Amino acid sequence: MMTGSHRYELSDESASQSPESLFERCHWLYALCREYFFRDHTREITSALFPSGNPANGTKLLELGCGPGLYACRFAKDFPQVTATGIDLSKRLIRRARARAANLQLQNCTFLVGDAQALSQLAHSVDAVIVSRLFLIVPDREAVLTEIFRVLRPGGRCFIAEPTSGIVSRLPLSAMWVLARMTASPWEKFREPQQVEVMRPGEFLKLVQGLPWASVDVRRDDWYQYAVCEKSEARINEQSWSAA
Template sequence: MEQSECEVADRSLVHQSDSLFERCSWFYALCREYLFRDHTQEIVRSLFPVEPPAPGTKLLELGCGPGFYACRLSEELPTLQTTGVDLSVALIERATSRAKSRQLSNCSFQHADAHSLPYPSHSIDAVVVSRLFLIVPDKEGIVREIHRVLRPGGRCFIAEPTSGFRTRLPLAVMWILSRLTTSPAGKDREPQVADVMSRPDFKALVETQPWGSMELEYDGWYQYAVCRKSSTNA
């Protein structure tokens, strides 16, 4: 595979030293691999419930981190064109290396802010979001961006943890690791405590957009939303 097929989109972007996910990207990658739940099969069933995606179907993962879902979905559904976006350059580089090692020509990554996605309206077929709303400042703005970039009839899968202690532990460890290195306290852009949403707050957040259909589910550790954009909403 040519390196250009799966590379960081903008090499001119510099590492952002004010982020825990830059300095502790290795720790977050370990958590994503071994601690967080794998929802790959639930994502596949939710986004493509009737038949496999057609060739060239565009899937976007927001807050992709080390590229866990983007790579897994590209492997399981080779007809997808999967793109992962994240604000951490270090994690994007890890994700790119992961895809390259698996020779995934249908998987790419881009440094971008989920609050302002660099994609045209109605250009994406499916969106995956997992654990992103724990740390972002404008949750509603991200849901609005998801709705904007989805094509009419497109679907999104959102998974957010419900367990306070277990959810907050990785971020707390990252703060401790950061304090033991070179960064002075209070300089990171991430919050010190992950924002775990209640069921009513999660439902209210998802309902801020005029979805054609919406399904909410809960289990002991996660809450889920599977939303479909109206076919007439262009």
């Protein structure tokens, strides 16, 4: 899947990004929330991406905005025939994800620091993409979705889960803001907004339907909205489409 083993690493992992991300500063708090408070969508992801219940040998799975790497590690562990890659902008969360993979002794799971809005070095040979709770926080949603569409192979699928409750989504971010304010100097700035806006159903639909998928299945429950998008088996001329 990768054109080079570490092509997505930022050139210097020790370099600080300015302004700093709350996910960097409060990585342990987010990892704690992910582990114990957020819904686990493993079952939904499995049936959406691998309807047979058993991915084919050599399946390349990508988790974007993977945070502490819950899903990449889980799928790599449950399906040794899968090669999983997690990408996140936060170096500390990526370190946590790598530690999780190492603890589980996973040889088929890699984590890279990178921007989901610009995966320029990723070849378009990915079989399946997981995106959980990323659009909530990312500045350019269309860019992320365009990258997902580009890196998927023909016939590849992506699973998207986005929260629908503003209040519930704001709680972890507010907690991170409080913690960051307690530990940072008063003039320090952080990248994330004070509050996140969840996507309304119409916005979500418009986003996912903005690309020429072969099929898009959108669902909703009390707390989340989901999209399962499949890229056409036939190669389309992506250049002429993106220029349109």
